[in-house]
Amino acid sequence: MKKGLLVAMGLLAVMVLGGVAMADKGKDSKYDTEEIMKKGFKGGLVAKVIKGEASEEDQKLVIAMLESLAHNKPHKGSEEDWKKRTTALLEAAKGTVEGKEGAASKLKEAANCKACHKDHK
Ligand code: HEC
Structure with a gap:
């Protein structure tokens, strides 16, 4: 009985800690x-990627990261705005990698550190 309770408490602690560590990571x-x-x-x-200097591997990594970012939750601010920003980043990055005209400058604009940090960090 006592042992079972300890195990249950241990499991609970793991769940709580795990939940905190992954707080801003979408499922x-x-x-x-x-x-x-x-x-x-x-x-x-x-x-x-913006400068066109990324290797194919780095390009893939950036796309995968931006896909994750769009699924993640912002630290603060509206989720709607976050979705807009992260989707714009992802679309522009994909366009840049595909060599679409104007995509690199869109990516540069979307990757505005300060603007996003002000609202969401
Ligand atoms: C789409 C929104 C967005 C853009 C664009 C963005 N950031 Fe962030 N950044 C965030 C959010 C949200 C956090 C808080 C994340 C956290 O700490 O969990 C953050 C945190 C950080 C951190 C702290 C990470 C840590 O150690 O916890 C650094 C460093 C950072 N950003 C650098 C940059 C730089 C440099 C740029 C521009 C080249 C940039 N970011 C562009 C949203 C953004």
């Missing part, structure tokens, strides 16, 4: 926002 996402920011944005992968 269909592979990457959480922090990782995307560190690797993709601050790390310069998105900038490489």
Whole structure:
């Protein structure tokens, strides 16, 4: 009886901790926002895609990250605006990788760090 209770409490603790750690990661996402920011944005992968200097592997990684970002929840601010911003990022990144005209400048505009941080970070 006592042992069963301990096991139940342990499971509960794992669930709570797990829930906190993945708070801003959508259930269909592979990457959480922090990782995307560190690797993709601050790390310069998105900038490489904008400049057309990303390898095929990096291009794929950026698209996968932006797909996750669109599934993630914003830290704050309206979810509708978040959806708009992240979808614009994803569409522009896909266009850039496909070599569509004007897509790179759209991506540059959508990857505006300050504008998004002001509303959602
Ligand atoms: C579409 C919105 C959006 C854009 C665009 C964006 N960010 Fe962020 N960024 C966020 C959000 C939301 C967080 C908070 C995430 C968290 O801490 O869980 C964040 C957090 C960060 C962090 C802190 C990560 C950490 O350690 O927790 C860094 C660094 C960062 N962003 C860099 C950048 C840079 C550099 C750019 C531009 C090149 C950029 N971001 C563009 C939404 C965005």
